[in-house]
Amino acid sequence: MTTTDPAAPPRPRPTALRATVLRTERLTPAMVRLTLGGPGLAGFAPSPYADSYIKLVLVPGLGATASGSDVLAAWTTPDGRLDLDAARTALPPEHQPRMRTYTVRAYDDMDLTLTVDVVVHGASGVAGPWAAAAVPGDEVAVVGPGGGYSPDLTADHHLLVGDASALPAVAVALERLGASASGTAVLEVADRAEEVTLHVPDGIALRWVHTGDAAPGARLVEAVRALPWPAGRVHAFVHGEAGSVRELRRYLRVDRGLTKTDLSISGYWRLGEADEGWRAGKRAWLRGIEDAEAAVGLD
Known part of the structure; x- marks a missing residue:
């Protein structure tokens, strides 16, 4: 407590x-x-x-x-x-x-x-x-x-993931990566018309995912899970709809072994919930995730 x-x-x-x-x-x-x-x-x-x-x-x-x-x-x-x-x-x-x-x-x-x-x-x-x-x-x-995240330039690989709500933060992160940076950015928007021009270093692979008729975040989760996992230390920034973020956190922490130090991840919003309601319940949401991780031995 x-x-x-x-x-x-x-x-x-x-x-x-x-x-x-x-x-x-x-x-x-x-x-x-x-x-x-x-x-x-x-x-x-x-x-x-x-x-x-x-x-x-x-x-x-x-x-x-x-x-x-x-x-x-x-x-x-x-x-x-x-x-x-x-x-x-x-x-x-x-x-x-x-x-x-x-x-x-x-x-x-x-x-x-x-x-x-x-x-x-x-x-x-x-x-x-x-x-x-x-x-x-x-x-x-x-x-x-x-604020609290900036890309760790000593990491071997950068993973930047988000929906439209996280797009501005990902754009800033991409602009701060050097020409030699290696990584992947996966961004979900409604359709091609919502794709924006970004400054992307040569070593960063950019993939756009379109929501289409799927639930927000569903195709984003699929796209991240389908990525080949790189060698070396991965530093990740993952933000968007709370349900998809929870799935991606489980995948990155449990399946891929990312530490909290190498992972900036949070739900910026929650489907079907007004901002005031989401902010009021966000602390309990996070506590539930952390308790689940502790149950499988993650700190």
Whole structure:
């Protein structure tokens, strides 16, 4: 059981910064690239990790931008940051701020611009419709960054696996691998129209998998299992839908013997579950996986 040390200092409250949409670009029918900037990002401290991520704070039901300037101004403290506690207190339940996590695709500390790629699914969800409708001048709150993975350049082989939700992080990882890197990237998207141009080193084999009429992640799991296993030490990054991630973790940890040190793996989302519900149950989901691994002698 995990207990909290009463003497430990309280965890700091997340700090939210005001950002302005500078540019939007439709990369594919289901992916929108947003370039955020403005003086509010002057306090942003970039993360060194390839999977660096931020949280966009959106307010459902408050207009097309989901986070209008007037609302943000009401939460702004004298130092230019956002008071999320004040927002939660002031707003009714149907307008409570929602956080959605996105990989930092790029950050330019000279221009103070932050680029994120957002998957959109028509009118469903909170962030997707906002991103699809965003125009220059819209404002949004940004919390973060976090992160924990970068490709280990001393590894013999790199395995990068993900669905559309993990595509931006895999893209950053590929850009950080040297020309001599060896490995495989397996990426699942809906169809050919959703494939994006990536910088892929010569030694990395890129394989696109299309979901088609299969369940999300099913063909991704099949494709990874069908790969010939390379010699040497494998360093892996595997993220996407929780069900497929669980299967791939079992395969990589139990069948292939990867250690936790050489494996960054997590469910970014779960089929049939809203983001808030998934985040609330994710810790128990992970504990169940770790208990199953311990039962077969893995630490």
